[in-house]
Amino acid sequence: MELQKNDHSLRPEFRYPVRKIIVAIAVSGCALGAHIFGIVPVAEAASLVISPETTYRKCFGGDRFACVVDGDTLWIEGAKIRIADIDAPEISEPKCSTELALGNRATDRLIELVNQGSFKLRAWPGRDEDRYGRKLRVLIRDGRSLGDILVSEGLARTWNGRRQPWCWRRPV
Secondary structure: OOOOOOOHHHOHHHHHHHHHHHHHHHHHHHHHHHHHOOOOOHHHOOEEEEOOOOOOEEOOOOOOOEEEEEOOEEEEOOEEEEEOOEEOOOOOOOOOHHHHHHHHHHHHHHHHHHOOOOEEEEEOOOOOEOOOOOEEEEEEEOOEEHHHHHHHOOOOEEOOOOOOOOOOOOOO
């Protein structure tokens, strides 16, 4: 059997490691580039600045990239975020008309707030997700929580670890 100079079957142990090395370098380069240029998935960000270039609106249909679900839930860059420091009234399954009306006002106000400029997302200490898989984050602008603004305007409550009713029975 004569061997030709181009016969790579002689040294497969050299051919395969070269491919693995090239793949490893490419993956490392992508990771380094993502780190250098700040390309981090929103869901994994402990503290990330969200640009004012995105316009948020109320969520409708299947488009869930940048929209507001209700007064304490929104989608940012395709990640579902629960504003961790507040509890806002429900609009999807309200228990009474008062809760629905207040929930709609909270939703509209949150849309206004997130569209007023850039803000930071900060992770909730000790817990990354809630039981529904939403990322728990606090939205911060100029050192103040956007949730605190909703609370100060009577559109949400400070989160105390559990939901409180938004509907009260009037005494007879």
